[in-house]
Amino acid sequence: MPSSSRPASAADRYWLLFAVCAAGLILPLEYTGPAMALPAIEQALGGSPTALAWVINAFALSFGSSVMLAGTLADRYGRKRIFSLGMASFTLFSLLIGFCRDVWMLDLLRGLQGIAAALAMAGGAAALAQAFEGRARTRAFSLLGSAFGIGLASGPVIAGALVQQVGWWAIFLLGAIIGAAVLIFGVPHMQETRDPEAQALDKLGGLTFSAFLVCLTFAIMQVPEDGLGSLPVLGLLGGAAACLWGFVRVEQRHRRPMLDLSLFGYRRFVGIQLLPVATAVCFIVLLILLPLRLIGIEGLGPWRAGAMMIALSAPMAIVPFAAGWLVRWYSAAGLACLGLVIAALGLFWLSLVPVGQPGAALLWPLLVIGIGTGLPWGLMDDLSVSVVPVERAGMATGIFTTMRACGEAICVAAGLALLKALLASELAGLAGHQDMGDVALGRVANALAMGDMQRVQALAERVSPAAMAQLYSQGFAHLLQILAGVTLAAALCCALALRQPRKVACPTGC
Template sequence: MPHSLPPAAPLRGRFDRFLILGAVCLAGFVLPLNFTGPPIATPAIAAELGGSPAALTWMTNAFMLAFGSCLMAAGALADGVGRKRVFGIGIAAFGVASSLLAFVPDLFWLNVLRVVQGVAAAAALSGGNAALAQEFHGAARLRAFSLLGTTFGIGLAFGPSLAGWLTQTHGWRSIFLSSVVVATAATVFGLPRMRESRDPAAAGIDVPGSLAFTAMLAAFTAGVLEAPARGWGHPLVLAALIGSGLLLALFVRIEQRSRRPMLDLALFRYPRFIGAQLLPIGTGFCYLVLIVLLPARLIGVEGYGALQAGLLMIALSLPMLVVPFVGAVASHRVPPGVLCSGGLLLAAAGLVWLGRADPGAGWIAPLLLIGIGAAVPWGLMDGLAISVVPKERAGMAAGIFGASRVSGEGVTIALASAALATFLGAGLQAALPGHAGRVAEIAQHLGIGDLAQARALLAPTLDPATLIGVYERAFGHLVDALAAATTVTAVLVLSLFGGASAHDIANTHEAPAARADGRPERVADCGAHG
């Protein structure tokens, strides 16, 4: 007999559902805020707590790895023990971790608590997404998830601006205290109005798969981040990268043999499902990388204050307030695949322009163009991703897309950071032939915007224009590489989604939830036909 959900409680009133949506959107706002906000405070954190460039880099990557690697497990847990329960525990734990981060004594405990914060964020987002899918149906669900995606984007976009203002006026610790306020509001206003729901066919957390997936991401990220300093052929780097490949193969094998996998690998037979997972990777290349790396250049290399840098970043962020809604409306007339790929191509053009523009005021126009292009798919991709599975597996759907989004973004940022350090190393070798032994260390400091320490490693009297010139050329190479990667992603998205209309995608037929043995009878047909 196929499994089914128990009879649903009466639908909430319009006001209650609005508050539930608002609470999940608050979580969707504050979680990415804690990803993009702290990087702009890196100079202030380094000045107070110290730490090597690698340790400071892990301040961002520790959160991203924990967040991305736990999303699928959290989605499965939400389906099994209750979506409301997982959301409530996650948002409460996130608030507690954020409050503790405001009082950390050193960088070690900051990075440890960033891991805890990332795990809690995964529970809050997966549980909230899955709960939201039970409250809204049909076109209303698509609109609700589009709004959630937009608030997620706004949190990412305005993190640097808010963090710059908080750092300059109240100190870097206030960034984490502000998260406590938002998390508390989401708990108080949304949690009491949520109805509990779960999937009776859920089989709990796939512990072996979760561990393999987390270890794979950690090994790959560590290998990529260590490569510029040690060399791509270093035994430790090779071991980490080869190990990540073996762990990926192990993860696939575990999921193939699992009775109730947290990642239904059969979904990857369908082009539109793959296309939905590529969208956050494309926006990672053209948008997220700049959100993280550009503040380091503005503050550390160009000499901007934290607030001034945050204000300039508004040019990149501002389109997120309007463009996703425009894209959602336009998708009723223009195929979503065409809209998304067109937006990515627009962002790629902006990246090419950015690499050739003068820093400061000359960046405003290309940053606006990049922001507009990235915002087009941003408002559509959550709704597109959630439409490909039955609502009974909403936790799985939220977990898969959330994991591909956050882990994909984390990997693109790690790759971009490694590429920038590699370009810097090559430039420094050519510009400073007498300092070959310290090139890797200098490149690491320069890569995180620590121009003062990079100069100190050479000679206090060195003309900083030499290092600034090396950085500008390396950054130009990086944005050209990002533009190429964004263009390739845009072409793939268009080929996978084809010309299918929003109506065709929203009404993709779904299969029964599961057979008697617990495995999917047939997944949603999200192929690019019709």
């Protein structure tokens, strides 16, 4: 049985739900919101396109590489303790970011902020799974999914308003304010729970897994600049493979590994882990890249660009919670896979809208994508903890959140890298007429993918802004079509993996 100082009252459980959902609201907002602030950060702090990309990637990478270890820490040292430590650290780092005077210092603090977020989410979600049971747990996780989705999708909206009215640092000040509110009003009502059978920490497993994720992400980011067959990329991919092999060996030998590899022998468990990766492909990549297009390429202000993103974010306020209600009549797996198909159709529709079209042309496909993604979003958290005993909720949450965070980190890096490659390919057809060398091609593609038209014009003076916008439009459309295809493939794989086995009729009629 999990340890606890005293039984939790109904009021305590609802305060716990408030604390975890508030964290679920602000943590993802702090992930997607800074995408709206990148032009303002560049203007205030300077920095190359690579350094600015790490404002996003540093948070995602540190979060993804540490969240599984955070789940183990929650099981061993207590869910309340780890949640409190994570929220306190997150609040502190959010305050410090506002005082940065260099973009690389900002990147470093963003990495530390991601580790703090991992502690908070792993501890909070495990505490939630421990406090609620049955349908109440499904509703609680549906509410958490709604909060997480609202925070993730409303990040660009809120950030756009804050950047335009106050400044880029106000995004992180908001995170500090909400984090402080959670610590003051929510944490005192939480009950401490832990896994009494938790043993020594799997330190080597955590180290090898983090090294694997870092090497893989770096390799993906270097492909557009160095090429897939280049020595740096091959070296990083080889290092990632070696670290993954080492991680698997460590987990097989550890008495109580942070990742129970035997779970991957179950088809439905694997199918559940595919869901967060699929939503990262069809939703998270767009949340990061679309603001760069709206502000940098189409010339919208931060506030107007954020308002355009409402079509994508609004469904996250309703659909995840509605999905938890619909499971009374329909299977969770069927609803999740249907959502992915809808999101894929929305991505393809969006690919048909070129740069320069009226804003209304973007709204309907964005709404379809948001609705489609919202269906699996509200169901997959509860599915993830339903496959293991509640005492190991920290492990289950850690595995699932790791797949979600790793999927987001890798997919965002891959999406940005793929867009750079597509733009470089489009530029190559133009380069013969503009005397543009290979090095310049890479630099222009990098700046164009980040929406830095000022740098693009400085690097390619003889190419008109209109031609560059048309070129970007074609590359972005191809990216969306690839994302749509990957999402459809993921929906098919999930449907096959999550299908229920048929019941065999008894020949004797028993």
